[in-house]
Amino acid sequence: MADRAKSLPKPELSYQRAMALYVVSGRGTVSTVKDCPQTVFAELMRRAVRSAKDPDKARKVLDGLSFDQFVDRWYGLLILNQQGATLPVYATEEEARTSDRERLTGYKNDR
Numbered sequence: 848m849a850d851r852a853k854s855l856p857k858p859e860l861s862y863q864r865a866m867a868l869y870v871v872s873g874r875g876t877v878s879t880v881k882d883c884p885q886t887v888f889a890e891l892m893r894r895a896v897r898s899a900k901d902p903d904k905a906r907k908v909l910d911g912l913s914f915d916q917f918v919d920r921w922y923g924l925l926i927l928n929q930q931g932a933t934l935p936v937y938a939t940e941e942e943a944r945t946s947d948r949e950r951l952t953g954y955k956n957d958r
Contacts, residue, residue, distance in 0.1 A: 859928060865921045868936040869943035877943045880924070880936065885915040891935045892923050899930035 866881040870891055880888065892909055899905040908926050912919040927934055937943040 862921050865924050869940050870936055871943050877940055880920055888920055889914045895927050895932045895935055899932040905930045
């Protein structure tokens with residue numbers, strides 16, 4: 848079993864990194880993936896599915912997940928990333944807040 852585990856590719860996004868990413872709810876609330884309410888995270892995933900290469904395939908995989916489990920959130924992000932979807936996540940809280948401000952105002956600060 849250990850030999851088999853050594854030959855498996857590592858995921859593109861580690862579990863710890865996924866839980867530390869930031870999301871913005873439809874109401875503009877910023878939180879980490881880990882702290883995001885389940886219903887908000889599920890809605891973000893449903894919206895992201897639309898941008899996948901094969902939305903039907905991605906939707907079928909996500910339908911079996913319960914986003915109240917953190918490992919399901921991680922798996923959902925991995926699947927959508929593999930499907931080429933635009934993920935609604937940000938590396939920092941500042942990026943998430945800036946992105947939401949731009950979405951609401953239509954103004955992009957190009958510093």
